[in-house]
Amino acid sequence: GAVVSQHPSRVICKSGTSVKIECRSLDFQATTMFWYRQFPKQSLMLMATSNEGSKATYEQGVEKDKFLINHASLTLSTLTVTSAHPEDSSFYICSARGDRSSYEQFFGPGTRLTVL
C-alpha cells in the first residue's frame, strides 16, 4: 500500500509553545488528508479534513485557531498545535487519500506529543 510518513515521531514541549507536525504522502499525491487525535486507551477521533489548496474542515468541538492545518501541496499537510497545554498531550495521526487509491485512506505512524 501507499506510504505516509509523519515527523516528528515524538515531541516534548513546554506549555505555551507551538508545535508543528508534518504529514507526507511519499509515493502518491494526496488530494485529501485527515488528522486524528487519540488519547490513551481510547479510539481515534477525527479532528479535521483538509483538501489541497483549500481551508480545512474541522469536526465539531475542535478549535480551528488552536489546531492550524495547512495542506499546501499534494504531498504535505501540517498540523500546528498553538499555545500547547498539558491537555493537548496526545497521539496525533494523519492519513491521506489520493485519487488513484480508490478512496482508501493510508495512515501515518503517528506523533506522540507531550506537553509539560
Added chain:
Amino acid sequence: DAKTTQPPSMDCAEGRAANLPCNHSTISGNEYVYWYRQIHSQGPQYIIHGLKNNETNEMASLIITEDRKSSTLILPHATLRDTAVYYCIARSYFGNEKLTFGTGTRLTIIP
C-alpha cells in the same frame, strides 16, 4: 455511516484462526465494510474491505452474511504480531469519505 458493534476484547491461541465478529445491522446498500487494525502506538493499518461477497487477501478473509448485517474477519493463523485493536467500519463508498472509528476489539494472541 452505519454504526458497528464489536466485542471489546478477545483472546486467541497462537497458530489458531482468529475470528473477529462485527455487527452492522443498519448498514445501507452502498456502504462497504472496512477492517483496520492498530498495533500499540502505531497508526492504523488497512486489512481488507468488502461489499457483499466474501473477500480474501494475504492478510485475512472477510465473511459477510447474506443480509449484510454482520461480518467476520478471519486471521487464519494468528501470530503474536497480530495482537492489536481491530476496527470494523461501515462506510459509504461515495459521499462522506471520512473513516469514523469505534472502540474496536482488542485481540490478544496467547503464546
